[in-house]
Amino acid sequence: MLKxxxxxxxxxxxxxxxxxxxxxxxxxxxxxxxxxxxxxxTFLKNISGILQDYEGEILYLDDNIKDISxxxxxxxxxxxxxKDNLTVEENLIxxxxxxxxDLDKIKNYLSDFGCEVSFSTSLGNCSEGQKxxxxxxxxxSVKSDLYVLDEPFSNLDDxxxxxxxxxxxxxxxxxxxxxxxxxxxxGKSSQEINIDDFKND
Amino acid sequence: MTNLAKRIFYKEFVSYRKRSSTYLSPIVFFLxxxxxxxxxxxxxPADLSxxxxxxxxxxxxxxxxxxxxxxxxxxxxxxxxDIFFSLRVSTLTLVILKILVNWIFSSLPIIILSSTVVFxxxxxxxxxxxxxxxxxLGTPVISLFGALAGALSLGxxxxxxxxxxxxxxxxxxILGTSAVTSFLNGENPSFYFLMMLAIFIFLLxxxxxxxxxxxRLHYE
Amino acid sequence: MIYDFNDYNxHVWLVLLxxxxxxxxxxxxxxxxxxKLNKLKKIDKN
Amino acid sequence: xxxxxxxxxxxxxxxxxxxxxxxxxxxxxxxxALFSFLFLSIGIVWGVFFSPTDFKQGDVYRIIYMxxxxxSVSQSIYYTMTVAAVVSIIWRMKMAGIFIKSMAPIGASFTxxxxxxxxxxxQPTWGTWWIWDARLTSTLVLFIFYIAIISLYSSFSEKKxxxxxxxxxxxxxxxxxxxxxxxxxxxxxxxxPASIKFTESSSISPEMLYPLIISIFGFYLVxxxxxxxxxxxEIAKREINKEWFKNY
Numbered sequence: 281m282l283k284x285x286x287x288x289x290x291x292x293x294x295x296x297x298x299x300x301x302x303x304x305x306x307x308x309x310x311x312x313x314x315x316x317x318x319x320x321x322t323f324l325k326n327i328s329g330i331l332q333d334y335e336g337e338i339l340y341l342d343d344n345i346k347d348i349s350x351x352x353x354x355x356x357x358x359x360x361x362x363k364d365n366l367t368v369e370e371n372l373i374x375x376x377x378x379x380x381x382d383l384d385k386i387k388n389y390l391s392d393f394g395c396e397v398s399f400s401t402s403l404g405n406c407s408e409g410q411k412x413x414x415x416x417x418x419x420x421s422v423k424s425d426l427y428v429l430d431e432p433f434s435n436l437d438d439x440x441x442x443x444x445x446x447x448x449x450x451x452x453x454x455x456x457x458x459x460x461x462x463x464x465x466x467g468k469s470s471q472e473i474n475i476d477d478f479k480n481d
Numbered sequence: 482m483t484n485l486a487k488r489i490f491y492k493e494f495v496s497y498r499k500r501s502s503t504y505l506s507p508i509v510f511f512l513x514x515x516x517x518x519x520x521x522x523x524x525x526p527a528d529l530s531x532x533x534x535x536x537x538x539x540x541x542x543x544x545x546x547x548x549x550x551x552x553x554x555x556x557x558x559x560x561x562x563d564i565f566f567s568l569r570v571s572t573l574t575l576v577i578l579k580i581l582v583n584w585i586f587s588s589l590p591i592i593i594l595s596s597t598v599v600f601x602x603x604x605x606x607x608x609x610x611x612x613x614x615x616x617x618l619g620t621p622v623i624s625l626f627g628a629l630a631g632a633l634s635l636g637x638x639x640x641x642x643x644x645x646x647x648x649x650x651x652x653x654x655i656l657g658t659s660a661v662t663s664f665l666n667g668e669n670p671s672f673y674f675l676m677m678l679a680i681f682i683f684l685l686x687x688x689x690x691x692x693x694x695x696x697r698l699h700y701e
Numbered sequence: 702m703i704y705d706f707n708d709y710n711x712h713v714w715l716v717l718l719x720x721x722x723x724x725x726x727x728x729x730x731x732x733x734x735x736x737k738l739n740k741l742k743k744i745d746k747n
Numbered sequence: 748x749x750x751x752x753x754x755x756x757x758x759x760x761x762x763x764x765x766x767x768x769x770x771x772x773x774x775x776x777x778x779x780a781l782f783s784f785l786f787l788s789i790g791i792v793w794g795v796f797f798s799p800t801d802f803k804q805g806d807v808y809r810i811i812y813m814x815x816x817x818x819s820v821s822q823s824i825y826y827t828m829t830v831a832a833v834v835s836i837i838w839r840m841k842m843a844g845i846f847i848k849s850m851a852p853i854g855a856s857f858t859x860x861x862x863x864x865x866x867x868x869x870q871p872t873w874g875t876w877w878i879w880d881a882r883l884t885s886t887l888v889l890f891i892f893y894i895a896i897i898s899l900y901s902s903f904s905e906k907k908x909x910x911x912x913x914x915x916x917x918x919x920x921x922x923x924x925x926x927x928x929x930x931x932x933x934x935x936x937x938x939x940p941a942s943i944k945f946t947e948s949s950s951i952s953p954e955m956l957y958p959l960i961i962s963i964f965g966f967y968l969v970x971x972x973x974x975x976x977x978x979x980x981e982i983a984k985r986e987i988n989k990e991w992f993k994n995y
Binding site: 710712713715716717719720723724726727728730731732734735738739741742745746 | 787791795806807809810813814817849852853856857859860863864867868870871969972973976977979980983984987988992993
Binding site for chain 2: 375
């Protein structure tokens with residue numbers, strides 16, 4: 281599915297990580313751990329093609345990720361990409377990662393997460409936890425081959441964590457693969473990689 | 482492709498409509514600066530009517546500059562620019578549509594409002610149509626340069642906006658004001674309109690690709 | 702000749718002064734920066 | 748033919764590597780300093796002190812020995828920066844970025860010199876310190892461009908993206924400068940102030956012309972000299988912890 285060979289990324293002449301190798305098979309959950317500021321987010325951005333100024337190569341379905349026009353990758357970063365002045369519904373409909381418009385699927389996942397928020401309230405007055413659950417239910421409802429999630433488990437309550445693990449398992453059984461970062465040891469994963477091992481200063 | 486363009490346009494339109502500051506602050510700024518000139522210069526109609534085209538143009542230029550600078554900042558801050566780049570679709574559509582929506586919300590109200598200049602600054606009313614067309618032709622060019630300044634100084638507050646936009650918009654300012662003054666002297670202003678249109682068409686692709694390059698910069 | 706100072710010649714002397722000031726400024730500033738960096742390099746070395 | 752092309756390519760490639768440039772510039776700077784000092788002093792001293800006085804403007808015309816070279820240098824610096832911007836964008840050459848960054852302040856100072864000398868020269872002839880004529884206004888716009896480039900560069904922390912941003916701005920500026928000059932000329936003809944033509948001084952006699960050419964040449968040499976020195980300082984700043992620089 282996705283092959284990373286000796287990827288190294290330098291930020292103003294200081295290497296965050298060097299010759300990192302990783303192989304993501306389909307139906308796998310990969311956890312990326314590492315100390316704060318060790319380049320976990322940068323690594324995820326490299327994989328999803330946002331940051332392309334790296335040395336080394338990333339092959340997605342064995343052709344270079346830089347040449348693929350629109351890969352079927354779902355990226356969810358620290359910042360959820362929603363606008364606070366729009367309502368929850370407008371945010372979900374207009375999010376470019378969400379090709380289909382049916383909101384009931386998202387509603388079901390939201391109730392699984394145990395978060396009752398009306399769709400017409402503006403996102404501004406939802407709590408951080410609720411925003412995270414809205415983002416995760418969007419993630420759950422979108423079908424794509426590779427899911428790249430940045431700190432999905434942060435500020436989630438226990439009920440949310442179990443539900444997310446369950447969704448992870450369900451997604452991989454459908455044939456896609458997930459890579460996510462988390463510094464606490466939440467989230468079951470089939471393989472784990474630590475960015476700090478690839479730092480040699 | 483058009484489905485993507487439609488969705489981007491709709492999202493931008495809704496988010497601008499919901500944030501009243503995008504269209505209110507340019508209007509308020511425009512009215513205040515227009516009111517300054519008679520107070521500062523003189524309230525004698527003869528003087529003001531002579532200066533009216535120039536004053537209107539300067540006020541429109543400054544208020545467009547005010548609102549265009551942080552065209553990309555908001556998307557950069559809340560992460561939707563990252564998501565956009567992860568989808569790897571054409572950034573050109575995003576840049577053009579954002580400039581268009583920003584122009585609709587910040588420049589269009591001012592152009593409509595500038596018809597009050599006939600009363601405030603005693604602009605001869607027959608030249609109002611000429612002034613409005615010159616503004617309609619000129620403000621897109623200013624928005625283009627403002628978007629470039631916004632893309633170059635994404636997320637950083639710097640003197641860059643005015644330092645880039647004002648010198649680059651000089652041609653449009655000169656052509657716009659001289660269109661009205663030449664009309665008042667009885668000449669036919671079509672030369673100036675055609676020149677402004679030519680400048681806009683010439684600059685549109687160039688500045689849009691410069692914006693894309695500038696946005697890409699912050700992702701290296 | 703330019704030596705007698707009527708007010709016109711003052712302008713010429715003024716411009717001459719500014720030219721020399723600017724040119725020497727352009728020459729001195731990089732020199733100073735380079736020396737500072739070299740000194741920094743020496744400190745790192747030992 | 749192929750061999751010549753290869754040597755050209757290797758030269759171009761070497762030009763890009765900073766250690767090579769650093770060594771070469773170290774050798775050329777003393778000679779360049781000598782020649783530029785020579786030409787500059789001859790040109791200006793001859794022009795300002797020994798050339799005949801102009802019958803119409805008296806001695807104040809001697810400012811042209813500083814004003815005309817400064818104006819022409821400030822234009823050509825911007826054109827060379829445009830070339831470097833194209834190289835920096837297409838081939839992402841580090842040296843091109845360094846060139847633009849070091850030449851911008853030099854361009855700004857010579858444009859400032861052209862503005863100052865223009866207005867000082869204008870004072871006796873029109874009685875005012877500043878006159879909105881086409882050439883001075885375009886020089887003012889060029890000066891603002893230089894300031895915009897310098898301030899854009901300093902607003903970036905990461906050197907690589909700073910070079911790219913500055914190259915984009917230089918290119919956009921290069922495309923727009925002719926348009927601005929043209930529209931300033933239109934504007935000037937529209938509001939033609941009743942004053943003598945400022946720029947074309949009366950037919951310049953040979954004795955006045957020779958020092959002018961020498962001082963123009965001197966100005967270009969000085970610009971090249973300060974450019975090389977500024978680039979060396981910039982290379983040192985950027986490669987302070989690189990190996991080749993440490994044991995240089």
